[in-house]
Amino acid sequence: xxxxxxxxxxxxxxxxxxxxxFGDKAAVVRALDDFTATIIEGETLSLVGESGCGKxxxxxxxxxLQRPSGGSIVYKGQELAQxxxxxxxxxxxxxxxxxxxxxxxLNPRMTIGEALSEPILFxxxxxxxxxxxxxxxxxADVGLSDRFASRYPHELSGGQRQRVAIARALACxxxxxxxxxxxxxxxxxxxxxILNLLLDLQDxxxxxxxxxxxxxxxxxxxxxRVGVMYLGRLAELAPSSDLFANPLHPYTRALLSAVPEPxxxxxxxxxxxxxxxxxxxxxxxxxxxxxxxPLAREKCKAEVPALREITPGHQVACHAVxxxxxxxxxxxxx
Amino acid sequence: MTALLxxxxxxxxxxxxxxxxxxxxxxxxxxxxGESLGVVGESGCGKxxxxxxxMGxxxxxxxxxxxxxxxxxxDLLRLSPKxxxxxxxxxxxxIFQDPMTSLNPVMRIGDQIVxxxxxxxxxxxxxxxxxxxxxxxxxxxxxxRDRLMAYPHELSGGMRQRVMIAIGLAGNPRLLIADEPTTALDVTIQAQIVxxxxxxxxxxxxxxxxxxxxxxxxxxxxxxxxVLYAGTVVEDAPVDVIxxxxxxxxxxxxxxxLPTLAGKAMDRLPSIGGTPPEPGRRPPGCPFAPRCSxxxxxxxxxxxxxxxxxxxxxxxxxxxFVTTEKGAA
Amino acid sequence: xxxxxxDKPNSLWRDAWRRLRRNKLAVxxxxxxxALVFVAAFGPWLTPYxxxxxxxxxxxxxxxxxxxxxxxxxxxxxxxxxxYGARTAFLVAxxxxxxxxxxxxxxxxxxxxxxxFFDKALMWVTDMTMSVPQLLLVVVINASLKQxxxxxxxxxxxxxxxxxxxxxxxxxxxxxxxxxxxxxWPPYARLVRAQVLSIRNRPYVTAARALGLTNRIILMRYVxxxxxxxxxxxxxAGLGTAMVLESAFSFLGIGVNPPTPSWGxxxxxxxxxxxxxxxxxxxxxxxxxxxxxxxxxxxxxxxxALNPKGQK
Numbered sequence: 001x002x003x004x005x006x007x008x009x010x011x012x013x014x015x016x017x018x019x020x021x022f023g024d025k026a027a028v029v030r031a032l033d034d035f036t037a038t039i040i041e042g043e044t045l046s047l048v049g050e051s052g053c054g055k056x057x058x059x060x061x062x063x064x065l066q067r068p069s070g071g072s073i074v075y076k077g078q079e080l081a082q083x084x085x086x087x088x089x090x091x092x093x094x095x096x097x098x099x100x101x102x103x104x105x106l107n108p109r110m111t112i113g114e115a116l117s118e119p120i121l122f123x124x125x126x127x128x129x130x131x132x133x134x135x136x137x138x139x140a141d142v143g144l145s146d147r148f149a150s151r152y153p154h155e156l157s158g159g160q161r162q163r164v165a166i167a168r169a170l171a172c173x174x175x176x177x178x179x180x181x182x183x184x185x186x187x188x189x190x191x192x193x194i195l196n197l198l199l200d201l202q203d204x205x206x207x208x209x210x211x212x213x214x215x216x217x218x219x220x221x222x223x224x225r226v227g228v229m230y231l232g233r234l235a236e237l238a239p240s241s242d243l244f245a246n247p248l249h250p251y252t253r254a255l256l257s258a259v260p261e262p263x264x265x266x267x268x269x270x271x272x273x274x275x276x277x278x279x280x281x282x283x284x285x286x287x288x289x290x291x292x293x294p295l296a297r298e299k300c301k302a303e304v305p306a307l308r309e310i311t312p313g314h315q316v317a318c319h320a321v322x323x324x325x326x327x328x329x330x331x332x333x334x
Numbered sequence: 335m336t337a338l339l340x341x342x343x344x345x346x347x348x349x350x351x352x353x354x355x356x357x358x359x360x361x362x363x364x365x366x367x368g369e370s371l372g373v374v375g376e377s378g379c380g381k382x383x384x385x386x387x388x389m390g391x392x393x394x395x396x397x398x399x400x401x402x403x404x405x406x407x408x409d410l411l412r413l414s415p416k417x418x419x420x421x422x423x424x425x426x427x428x429i430f431q432d433p434m435t436s437l438n439p440v441m442r443i444g445d446q447i448v449x450x451x452x453x454x455x456x457x458x459x460x461x462x463x464x465x466x467x468x469x470x471x472x473x474x475x476x477x478x479r480d481r482l483m484a485y486p487h488e489l490s491g492g493m494r495q496r497v498m499i500a501i502g503l504a505g506n507p508r509l510l511i512a513d514e515p516t517t518a519l520d521v522t523i524q525a526q527i528v529x530x531x532x533x534x535x536x537x538x539x540x541x542x543x544x545x546x547x548x549x550x551x552x553x554x555x556x557x558x559x560x561v562l563y564a565g566t567v568v569e570d571a572p573v574d575v576i577x578x579x580x581x582x583x584x585x586x587x588x589x590x591x592l593p594t595l596a597g598k599a600m601d602r603l604p605s606i607g608g609t610p611p612e613p614g615r616r617p618p619g620c621p622f623a624p625r626c627s628x629x630x631x632x633x634x635x636x637x638x639x640x641x642x643x644x645x646x647x648x649x650x651x652x653x654x655f656v657t658t659e660k661g662a663a
Numbered sequence: 664x665x666x667x668x669x670d671k672p673n674s675l676w677r678d679a680w681r682r683l684r685r686n687k688l689a690v691x692x693x694x695x696x697x698a699l700v701f702v703a704a705f706g707p708w709l710t711p712y713x714x715x716x717x718x719x720x721x722x723x724x725x726x727x728x729x730x731x732x733x734x735x736x737x738x739x740x741x742x743x744x745x746x747y748g749a750r751t752a753f754l755v756a757x758x759x760x761x762x763x764x765x766x767x768x769x770x771x772x773x774x775x776x777x778x779x780f781f782d783k784a785l786m787w788v789t790d791m792t793m794s795v796p797q798l799l800l801v802v803v804i805n806a807s808l809k810q811x812x813x814x815x816x817x818x819x820x821x822x823x824x825x826x827x828x829x830x831x832x833x834x835x836x837x838x839x840x841x842x843x844x845x846x847x848w849p850p851y852a853r854l855v856r857a858q859v860l861s862i863r864n865r866p867y868v869t870a871a872r873a874l875g876l877t878n879r880i881i882l883m884r885y886v887x888x889x890x891x892x893x894x895x896x897x898x899x900a901g902l903g904t905a906m907v908l909e910s911a912f913s914f915l916g917i918g919v920n921p922p923t924p925s926w927g928x929x930x931x932x933x934x935x936x937x938x939x940x941x942x943x944x945x946x947x948x949x950x951x952x953x954x955x956x957x958x959x960x961x962x963x964x965x966x967x968a969l970n971p972k973g974q975k
Binding site (some may be wrong): 022050051157158159160187188189190191193196199214215216217218221240241244254255256258259260261262263264265272273276277286321 | 376377490491492493520521522523525526528529547548549550551553554573574577587588589591592593594595596599601602603604605606607609610612615
């Protein structure tokens with residue numbers, strides 16, 4: 001087992017918002033609540049969940065692109081959670097991000113070459129004379145030829161743009177990359193290419209990934225560990241093989257059951273989750289999943305379940321789950 | 335079963351400064367009465383434009399330049415805008431991708447449905463409001479009468495898409511065209527909407543055309559699947575044939591590169607190299623040839639036509655020289 | 664959109680220039696403005712007559728070969744005065760717009776990017792400035808400042824004997840330009856602020872932050888270049904507006920004083936006699952209209968041309 005790279009404890013993010021016709025009612029959206037996990041050097045840790053579950057907020061808070069409202073993030077013995085922009089700057093080189101939509105994350109008025117040179121020159125990773133060789137190596141790393149350096153983002157296809165966005169993250173020579181829905185916006189035949197590229201780069205440069213996605217089938221193939229999130233809380237965190245073979249949290253099971261399978265025979269009957277994700281503005285008390293949970297009991301409305309380790313490395317936050325093989329309760333018939 | 339919709343050699347061009355660029359290049363598609371057809375393809379393959387052209391809703395500078403599209407005996411491409419307007423909504427319903435932007439934010443849900451009913455069915459307002467409530471109930475919206483008074487922003491994404499479906503169904507259409515209606519939704523909601531459309535199709539005896547890029551999603555929904563690539567249909571077959579015995583190298587590549595929950599977890603997914611050609615820059619022969627591992631010299635010379643696959647289901651057709659010459663692999 | 668195959672290096676400005684040349688209206692606008700600049704620069708050598716020379720025997724003449732736009736009520740050649748007036752118009756437009764732009768861009772960018780108290784304060788000031796009728800403000804400024812400045816300049820002249828302090832046209836120019844710039848900057852500031860506000864939340868700005876770039880670099884290289892398009896349109900429209908504004912002031916008698924010709928005081932003079940001598944109104948009014956429209960065409964063309972997403 002490798003050493004921990006980033007240790008996250010009790011990370012929270014609340015957005016104050018104003019409601020009412022005159023903005024007179026203040027309210028708080030609890031986008032992320034008490035997130036605790038350790039990211040191991042060299043691994044791919046995936047976070048999955050539906051919109052509003054806080055998975056992207058987690059990534060943004062770890063990189064301090066959003067200021068966490070509580071908790072701690074320790075990298076190289078340094079607390080990052082409350083650093084201001086200037087203090088954070090030296091760490092940005094090591095901690096990078098690839099966004100979902102590569103088109104909107106590239107400055108439309110900069111050529112690819114300019115976009116890639118910027119971080120290299122800013123962080124003084126190469127001199128002006130070394131720059132062309134460095135650019136050409138970066139482009140080669142992501143499978144693009146040198147001539148792309150003179151192009152504008154709009155002249156590229158979606159897959160090529162995402163390769164550029166990856167190259168830009170690599171330009172900083174990082175150790176850790178947050179992939180925030182990095183393949184979601186791409187065409188099916190291109191998704192696999194970009195996934196494979198990310199895996200190749202991980203091997204080559206010993207990168208650690210936090211892979212944020214909503215597509216569980218994708219996550220299963222590339223992750224070492226997977227965290228399932230619901231309404232700002234971690235519901236389950238386990239080694240990938242363990243989680244997909246033996247999902248313990250009722251939400252994880254429902255989520256897996258909702259994933260369409262490319263097989264006309266299997267997918268006609270499935271367990272369906274009723275209703276929709278409640279608003280994070282006014283989340284349910286106790287276990288946030290209790291309003292949709294087939295196992296829900298009185299205890300679930302009152303008490304927030306803590307994340308407990310059931311088998312080594314497999315953590316679940318559910319009152320009903322006590323061992324890896326049995327759930328304590330039977331489903332409530334609706 | 336007779337064909338309700340019969341599209342023949344449809345071509346669609348985009349006007350560019352340097353001349354027209356072909357986006358849809360001779361598409362043939364049929365939809366039988368009561369059938370659900372999945373139209374699968376990546377962005378730019380022409381799947382959405384094909385359907386928009388039927389409704390006369392193509393954006394500026396994009397025009398259907400050839401072919402025909404017969405719906406219940408009439409060629410939709412040759413109807414006047416006024417005649418088309420009668421078909422739109424009343425005989426062909428449409429659901430769009432983004433329920434956030436397809437609903438008027440300053441109009442109550444009920445009024446938006448009533449508007450469709452008054453226009454398409456010439457119903458009186460009180461009767462239309464009654465019917466609007468029934469429609470919301472039909473699409474599974476809880477306490478439908480109360481929801482009639484709600485504004486779009488008061489509903490969740492999944493509920494809004496249900497409202498869009500209710501509007502699409504307002505005219506009792508014989509054909510419902512759904513253009514990626516679940517792409518913007520979460521997995522659990524997506525599954526609910528898929529179930530709903532499948533159930534409505536059986537209950538209302540409609541035909542459904544479901545446009546999507548998601549092969550896995552369409553597996554549980556369609557009777558037949560047409561795979562589009564760069565403006566042409568490359569394969570057309572019943573759904574189980576597509577998944578069990580795909581013939582076209584593109585279909586096979588797509589299916590192979592699809593990560594699944596079943597089966598062995600793989601370290602690397604098989605992938606198709608390269609990217610689809612841009613409209614106007616398509617090769618003269620088979621558009622997939624530059625990315626195809628099986629390509630022969632002949633593939634670069636002429637565009638293959640859809641032809642039956644030897645030894646397969648009689649409805650299984652593929653546009654590929656390699657498969658049709660050597661027999662189904 | 665198309666995947667480009669040719670391999671020559673692209674430059675934003677060269678691409679923009681190529682796209683601009685395609686736009687016939689923009690090219691027409693550019694030619695008219697180039698002509699204006701030429702006439703403004705070389706006016707005194709181009710005029711067929713001295714713009715001040717009066718010929719009382721040839722008053723209010725209709726257009727003829729000798730006087731293509733006729734003569735005015737003092738027998739001065741209208742064409743010569745229009746040519747000389749181009750100099751005033753051009754100076755006014757450029758100086759006023761540049762000053763207003765400088766104030767507006769700096770304040771607007773800072774307010775939009777950093778927000779906070781400075782942003783609120785800026786919005787108060789712009790709201791207040793924009794809520795006062797423009798002409799009234801200028802009249803007040805001129806009325807209250809002209810006297811003290813004139814007195815101060817005379818005092819300076821007595822001390823230094825430097826003839827620059829005796830130049831009353833200079834006072835006119837400083838006062839007119841200054842007060843025009845003072846009422847012209849708030850729209851630029853608001854435009855830049857709105858642009859910056861929307862651009863600073865674009866994903867590519869977040870991406871730049873994630874790279875660790877400083878705020879100054881992000882503002883200069885990521886935010887401002889993308890705010891340029893709408894700013895350029897506003898500036899080209901603003902140049903035309905500044906000319907119209909100067910004409911309005913001259914018309915009211917608080918602008919450039921006679922005998923220095925300006926299109927505004929020519930229109931003002933022409934208006935008094937237009938029933939009898941319509942050419943005296945039509946000539947300056949038409950020139951002003953053509954130039955204003957030319958600026959607008961060029962602005963629209965530049966906006967399209969500077970957008971790299973535009974079709975090739």
